[in-house]
Amino acid sequence: MATLHEHSNGWHPGELAMHRLLKVPTSSHGNPTNAGLSSAHGYRVSISSLAAFGTLDAQGRPWTTVWGGERGFARPVAQNILGVQSLVDRAHDPVAQALLSGAGESDGDAAPPIVRPADGGKMMSGLSFDLETRDRVKLAGKMVVGSLELRLADGRGDSSSVGEAQIGMLVQEALGNCPKYINKKDVVLHLPAPRLLWSSSSSSSSPLALPAEALTLIEKADMLFLSSTNGTTMDTNHRGGPAGFIRVVSNSPITTEDSSNGGSGIVIAYPEFSGNRLYQSLGNLHVNPRIGVCIPDYDTSDVLYLTGETQLLVGAQAAALMPHTKLVVKIAVREARLVRDGLPFRAQAEEPSPYNPPVRRLATEGGLAASLLDTGATASEAREGGAVATLVCREVITPNINRFTFTLASSGTSKQPVALWQPGQHVTLDFGAELDHGWSHMRNDDPQSLNDDFVRTFTVSNTPPPPSSASNPQNTELQITARRHGPVTRLLWTHQLRAAAPLEIPVVGFGGGEGFRISSGSSSNKKAVFVAGGVGITPLLAQAPGLFLSAAAASGSNTSQPPALSLLWSLRAADLGLAVDTFRRLPGLAPLTRLFVTGGDKEEDETAAAALHEIIGEKQVVSRRRMARSDLLGAKAGVQAKFYVCAGPEMTGVVLAWLGDGEEVVTESFNY
Known part of the structure; x- marks a missing residue:
């Protein structure tokens, strides 16, 4: 989060840079983050059953964890002071270790040692969230006091690693967030029995590659939590979507001591969906690429902790890695820990967010047409050149299936021959100019439209004309046979063919490999x-x-x-x-x-x-x-x-x- 009085209107340089990069106007009303912990924010935190917390380790690297399990575990205890009481994994939770490193075990009935960080407190951030109501509140400030009391785990697992953390957090900034991309779940308190399954730093020669259990956890995850810092304050936030929205870009074995074997280690990526356009997390990452990520498994209480460096991919770079996406966060992981049964809660899935778009897969997993991937162009950039498909005929085959005929022509003043497809290939068309209504924060009447680029791919269902006919673009006809489903086909079904303005759709490209050609x-x-x-x-x-x-x-x-x-x-x-x-x-x-x-x-x-x-x-x-x-x-x-x-x-x-x-x-x- 921005420090409210550090810069004009409360924005810090990273946030302003992201506004310029993404061509987003900076609000003249200033940063909406509130100073301190208001009574309204305090109440919202107190009725939430979970919270993610972030802090920095001794090397200045961010880490993130999730604590709680029952309402009231975090609540205001004094003006701008949030009290937090939760079971934690003392042996493997990187945030618990960084915040409470000076808290040893109590002796007998003695009170546990108290940790009072120097310089007025240790920088930290938080995100309280309620998975039943989708409410969330961001917090930033310092831990001013903390303690860690030993709790036994009923003889299961490594019982010595479970403790009860109590911290006092001085809240300097708070901000309520929207409910988008939070998938509803029913949370219950759980007594963990943590066991370290794998760590990238367990030895100097440990291979930095995720094991199968971690890959499975990532594939099923519909939520992650991330922490970042601009050097002055920290920010912890949530990213959610459909299961599988986090993609593994690389998992090539590479040792922490020797990278000469050509492996690229662990690289993951996730799409940044449409948000409030404050870009507080991304603003931090713009000035300081370090990030800490926590990926929980709500079914098993397993958890994957990651820390690494980010690369923010915008426009063509984002689309080249993850088609249909304008903004991607790519993370090169430097250290990771996979812990079995390490979280003090479990949750049963209830209702996914209506704002979740479909899974955005990597280009290497099959994405947009080959010509788009080869050039790295975004769909919007394709509007500036190439071909245009004009709808000229609609034939009803069944009540749910129609055939559409388009004529292809070079766009603009160019009269270059139109590229032809091969039998069995598909065409990618950009309907954004017709259907994209621009950004809005929330759109409950049509939540899927917020992240829809309206780029669609259809198999071409007619044979291409002889190559010689491409010299006369007006004679090149392309047909698609499609089932009615969603806004694009609804437009094709209902467009008036005799309207004064014809339906002209930019062609992004043709794709489809030789492998599916008979x-x-x-x-x-x-x-x-x-x-x-x-x-x-x-x-x-x-x-x-x-x-x-x-x-x-x-x-x-x-x-x-x-x-x-x-x-x-x-x-x-x-x-x-x-x-x-x-x-x-x-x-x-x-x-x-x-x-x-x-x-x-x-x-x-x-x-x-x-x-x-x-x-x-x-x-x-x-x-x-x-x-x-x-x-x-x-x-x-x-x-x-x-x-x-x-x-x-x-x-x-x-x-x-x-x-x-x-x-x-x-x-x-x-x-x-």
């Missing part, structure tokens, strides 16, 4: 088995015409030959119209298909069923049931096969489990 004829000695769920058929739509031509060329025949292909397609009964449309456009595909129809009944959509029967006749193409493992393995027909799976996560997981490790499989998801 080979046929002489170029492959394996049969292709394509497994699709619903609109997962779209990668095949643009490839099928070429597959039939390749099969004919390989046979030396002038007539169309069936490629070495089997299609297993699971489709809802309400979407049978998509199968009708597909088989009409690609008549040679029906004999190669097994269609598994789920939901509804045989009479539910008589029109589509009759049309389907007219196309495929009496062939045993349609099965009114779910796909089974025997269908999948039977599609191989005793030959070598390569499986292509494009479906939702649940279906993909089932198919992969059926196939096991002995088959060649490539997958494509709907989460680009």
Whole structure:
């Protein structure tokens, strides 16, 4: 937090620098942080059951922990003095060690030794938070007094490491925070039995790489707590999101003494979602990149403590690491501790925050189109150049699935040829100019819009034109076949095609590797088995015409030959119209298909069923049931096969489990 009277209007240089960097206006009303601990803030702290605390160790490195477990463990005890009483892990909690390093064990019935830091107190910060109401209050100041009393852990684990900490914190600054990104939980007090599972500094030759238990904890975490300092005060805050919002960038083994082996150690990253735009934590990190992070496991009371240095990635740098993200905090970890059952509370998940955006995965895990990743450009930068897609036609296939046709043209005054896609690739389009309404602190009517960049990726469902046609951009047509879901498809569904202003969408780029492109004829000695769920058929739509031509060329025949292909397609009964449309456009595909129809009944959509029967006749193409493992393995027909799976996560997981490790499989998801 800023020191209120240190700088004009209460902002410190790091916060002002972040405002300039992110082109955010600095409020003329000044920093809203309050001096001291008001009665209102004190009450909010006293009814919260948890608080994160941060301080610096002897080397000046920040660390963070979480204490509490019941309401009232922290409460005002005098003017601007917060009293805190909590069970702590004396042996492994870095904050307890740094604050209470002079507190030894009491002798018999004697009172525990009192710690009174020199120079008026030891710098610390806190964040009280209530996981039932999503309330939180930030605190900054000093520990002026503390003690640590031995508590036994009922004979479990390392009982000598559990103690009861009591501290008096002089609160110099306080600020109430908004409830965004706090996932509701039901907290209960817990008697811990701490045990150190792993530490990066347990010996001079310890490898600085996270063990499997730590990676699992990070993957399931929906919350972290961080502490930072600008040299004058500290700040402790919360970052939350969906489980998995923290990503591991690197976990290459590297020893603390020798980094010549080329490993890069532990590097994690998380996205900075839309907040109050004060940038108090990021302002500290801008002037001092050191950070302390605590990642709790509310189910088990396990905890991962980290300290390291940050790099703030903005704009193109952020998008290159984590697509769809404008601001990323990247942390190079210097020391870490993983403690089993180290926290004095547990909590049961109740309700995720409605403001949580989807998980932002790293570019290396599969993100935006390849052209965007290659250039490191952000989607907004792509608006300044490249191609524009103009919506010219909308065809209703089913009530929930439409086909949209766009014409491609060079943007601006440029008449450069438009880049073409390859069959099976996807296109990334930026709808931000149409749907982004700008920043607001809260938006309860549409919480997901706060962190939505409105950049979407769709598989291109038509074959590209001959390369020569790209010289005339107006003749280049691109089609996408999509299910209605969310604000972007809602716009495509409802836009008036005859409106005076056409719907023109910047093209960010085309993507999709060679791995999901089907080979046929002489170029492959394996049969292709394509497994699709619903609109997962779209990668095949643009490839099928070429597959039939390749099969004919390989046979030396002038007539169309069936490629070495089997299609297993699971489709809802309400979407049978998509199968009708597909088989009409690609008549040679029906004999190669097994269609598994789920939901509804045989009479539910008589029109589509009759049309389907007219196309495929009496062939045993349609099965009114779910796909089974025997269908999948039977599609191989005793030959070598390569499986292509494009479906939702649940279906993909089932198919992969059926196939096991002995088959060649490539997958494509709907989460680009």
